[in-house]
Amino acid sequence: MGVEAAVAVPSSVLSDEVERGGKYLTFRLGAEEYGVEILKVREIIGLLAITAVPRTPDFVRGVVNLRGKIIPVLDLRMKFGMGQVDDTEFTCIVVVDAEVNGRAAHIGVIVDTVSEVVQIADAEIEETPYFGEALDTGFILGMAKHRSGVKILLNIEAVLAESGVVEVATMAAQELARVSESEEKEA
Amino acid sequence: MTDLRSDVLRLCDAAAEALVLFDESDPSRVAALGAAFSDLQAAFGDIDGDHPVALAASAARAVADGDPDALGRIEGLFAKVREAAEHIEPADRASVAEVASKPKKRAADSPRITKATRTAKAAKAAKASEASQPDASFADDAELLHDFAVRATEHMDDADEFLLALEHDPTDRGAVDAVLRAFHTVKGMAGFLALNDVRDLAHEGEGLLESAQGGERVPDAETLDRVFGMVDAMREAIRIAAGGAPTAAPREGSSAEETEPTAIATVARETIRVDSERLDQLLDAIGELVIAESMVSRTARVEMALSVGLGQQLGRLDKLMRQLHEMAGSLRMIPLRPTFQRMARAARDIAHQADKQVDFILSGAETELDKAVVDRIADPLLHLVRNAVDHGIESARDRVAAGKPACGRVELRAYHKAGSIFVEIEDDGCGLDPEAIITRAREMGLLAEDESAPTERELLGLVFAPGLSTSEEVTDVSGRGVGMDVVKRTIDSLGGQISVRSESGRGTQFIMRLPVTLAVIDGMVIQVSDERYIVPTLSVVRSIRPEAAEITSVFERGETLRLGDELVRLIKLRDVFSLNGFKLGVDESIVMVVESDGEKAGLVIDEIVGQQQIVIKSLGDALGEVAGVSGGAVMPDGRVGLILDVGGLVALANRTK
The missing domain is CATH 1.20.58 (Methane Monooxygenase Hydroxylase; Chain G, domain 1)
Structure with a gap:
């Protein structure tokens, strides 16, 4: 069995893949079940009053006060282009500890509902199938065939970094550059 | 009690100084020595004849009577005199026990230390006479010295700690390195301030341990004892250096009399280090x-x-x-002054080395900033100062030829504006050379060969590109591995901004905008549509409910409000921030007139909710900068309120139209 597995998976994939098995927090977005590494999850909080931040991408829901610290909150549905739904009593914010741009940051992501914490064995995880160019699967760690159904395992840092919040920061930087330029013109 | 103790310590410092400056051929010095010790004895009040202070005082009298050996007796007694002074108010000083116990523990070694101290003192005496024409711009070196004393003492504390570790495990090479580092750092700092006695001691201390550095030799107990002794001698020398100088300066002018007590109070002030x-x-x-x-x-x-x-x-x-x-x-929060003074000192030294005449002007040194920010900007600032003096200011001859005064001018300024701290450094030197920058940028591939000449803004931006140095010669003051790109990165990482203005032949100006972290500001809470925002009260000029007749529109879009004899352009937050909700007509709204960088604008809002003190918080690293918003604050209801960046908003509105 072990030998077969080694044959089935090219060694190049194995060498740069880390051990993916472990505990995952699973949550739902629509009918789909996702998972993030439990070690990256700081806490789960109910939906708080979110302050919208103007001139940010639509997947940035805004900012909330987490015990005196202000953290940004992202809408994963919008981020994945899944279309908006109204918040329900199950909607909650998963606060993740992520390293973005080399800095540790707390970021909240809004999910439809949190399901459970499951132990997923490495052997249960399969590579992400190719869905064509229309679907960017870069931030999917793999697909887990768990007894309770298939879970899509997210590399949450990649979600936040890849074309995500980082882009917001870059946009802001460009904006600033333009702003100061126009200031200069005025002067 | 505390006053008595600081008095005694001051007298102790004065006595130490008299000892250092002692010159048997100069009667005034001889008299000063006698006076210093009798003052000290008087301050101790009723003490026995065999008390070290009394013995020292009688030895001082013997010196005055021409007994040459008595000087040696005073020097031998001095450590005990200081110890006694330290003991006057033990409750005030947590480290007294430590300080007092050490000399006893290492007593066997004391002759050697005294000798070392004496050589160093001789060096200092020579230095002191050399420095007796103080530079006018360094009249308040006291703060600089205090800063030095605090840092150097911290390093000596570190050295003690690692020496103790070495005693337990003499093979610990990390500890050897740490002790050497402490000595080396203090040596550098002392050398910079021309405190030659401290520097020499540190050098000697380094020498004691150097053989152990490579690990060839494990330091034996005797060596460690000597190093311990050296650390104590250094502490002493540091104290003398910090306490001695301010009393030396006042002789020059009467105004210094006022500064003297405060300077000494500063030296005596206790600090607690907290994680x-x-x-x-x-x-x-x-x-x-x-x-x-x-x-x-x-x-x-x-x-x-x-x-x-x-x-x-x-x-x-x-x-x-x-x-x-x-x-x-x-x-x-700490004031920028010590940092600024270090810059002034550096500028002077660099100017001397480069043989240039530079007038270095400081202003706003009392501006306070978060310590973390002050610590982080010291290196970038030094780099900018170095650049300004070394590369910016031309030689006196070139300056005169260019029709400028022979003496160059470098100004370092700090001020508070719009919730940020600005630090500027401006020189009236040759300015940046656009041709050199373009050539260098082309060489480095930052600019394509065929690309048309960059705009002035792009050009100045290139200054911060990594590796771009247009200086033709590398002098020993430049090139410490800190380039302009590092300067920019440091400022960026602090959440600040740096920009540069330059005019060829007229000078260069670097402007740093730094955040005041943890700052509390007064803010006006305003309501627009369903959102609440905070406007820093400092930027608000006034708020009015305008009459329709006072508003004029241009091309049916740009609107201005007539305010007295001024026309103020209106910024509709609702449009700039694309907010939904019911729209009030401009004449039903409130116009909050705000000012940024001397430019006025009118924010069109629905309502002013109130005024409150707010703690500025960042919106989180992940979100970066958001145009028109400078940060967030937790509102009384626990929600986050966004703080508007008035300057950014004005610029934003310019773009949106």
Whole structure:
């Protein structure tokens, strides 16, 4: 069995893949079940009053006060282009500890509902199938065939970094550059 | 009691100074020595004849009577004299036990130390006479010295700690390195300040351990004892250096008399080192406490319809909270002065080395900033100062040829504006050379060969590109591995901005905008549509409800408000921020006239909710900068309110139209 597995998976994939098995927090977005590494999850909080931040991408829901610290909150549905739904009593914010741009940051992501914490064995995880160019699967760690159904395992840092919040920061930087330029013109 | 102790310590320093400056051929010095010790004895009051202070005083009298050996006796007694002085108020000084116990423990070694100290003192005496024409711009070196004393003492504390570790495990090479590093750092700092006695001691200390550095030799107990002794001697020398100088300076002018007591008070002031993380936790907790308190008092005010007694109590609580908060905020704040003075010193030395005449002007040194920010900007600032003096200011001959005064001018300024601290460094030198920058940028591939000449803005931006140095010669003051790109990165990482203005032949100006972290500001809470925002009260000029006739539109879009004899352009927050919700006509709205960088604008808002003190918080690293928003604050209801960046908004509105 072990030998077969080694044959089935090219060694190049194995060498740069880390051990993916472990505990995952699973949550739902629509009918789909996702998972993030439990070690990256700081806490789960109910939906708080979110302050919208103007001139940010639509997947940035805004900012909330987490015990005196202000953290940004992202809408994963919008981020994945899944279309908006109204918040329900199950909607909650998963606060993740992520390293973005080399800095540790707390970021909240809004999910439809949190399901459970499951132990997923490495052997249960399969590579992400190719869905064509229309679907960017870069931030999917793999697909887990768990007894309770298939879970899509997210590399949450990649979600936040890849074309995500980082882009917001870059946009802001460009904006600033333009702003100061126009200031200069005025002067 | 504390006053007595600081008096005694001051006299002790004066005596040490008299000892160092002693010159048997100069009667005034001889008299000064006698006077210093009899003053000291008087300050101790009723003491036995065999008390070290009394013995030293009688030895000083013997010196005055021409006994040459008595000087050696005083020097031998001096450590005990200081120890006695330290003991006057032990409760005030946690480290007394430590300081006092060490000389006893290492007593066997004392002759050697005394000798070392004496050689160093001789060096200092030579230095002192050399430095007796003080540079006018360094009249208040006291603060510089105090800063040095604090840092150097910290390094000596480190050295002690690692020496103790070495005693347990003499093979610990990390500890050897740490001790050497401490000596080396202090040596560098002392050398910089021309405190040659401290520098020489540090050098000697380094020498003692150097053989152990490579690990060829494990330091034996005797060596360690000697190093311990050296650390004590260094502490002593550091104290003398810090305490001695301010008393030496006042002879020059009468104005110094006022500064003398404060300078000495500064030296004697005790500080406690606290882990900055713990401090931050305390500040965060206080911040949350303030929020909790304001939520409670809001609810109480609404629900109880305010009984008089409760209202008073709440008011009192509110005031206390505010005080607590202000104190907490100031814990991390330190003035820029010591840093600025180091810059002044560096500028002077660099100018001397480069043989240039430079007038270095400081202003706003009392501006306070978070310590973390001050610490981080020291290196970038030094780099800019170095650039300005070394590369910016031309030689006197070139300057005269260019029709400028022979003496160059470099100005270092700090000021508070629009919730940020600005630090500027401006020189009236040759300015940046656009041709050189373009050539260099082309060589490095930052600019394509065929690309048309960059705009002035792009050009100045290139200054911060990594590796771009247009300096033709590398002098020993430049090239410490800190380039302009590092300067920019440091400022960026602090959440600040740096920009440069330059005019060929006229000079260069670097402007740093730095955040005042943990700052508390007064803010006006405003409502637009369903959103609430905060405008820093400092930027608000006035608020009015305009008459329709006062508003004029241009091309049916750009609107201006007539304010007295001024025309102020209106910024509709609703449009700039694309907010939904019911639209009020401009004449039904309120116009809040704000000012940024001397430019006025009118924010069109729905309502002014109130005024409150707010703690500025970042929106989080992940979100980066958001145009028109400078940060967030936790509102009394626990929600986040966004703080508007007035300058950014004006610029944003310019672009949106």
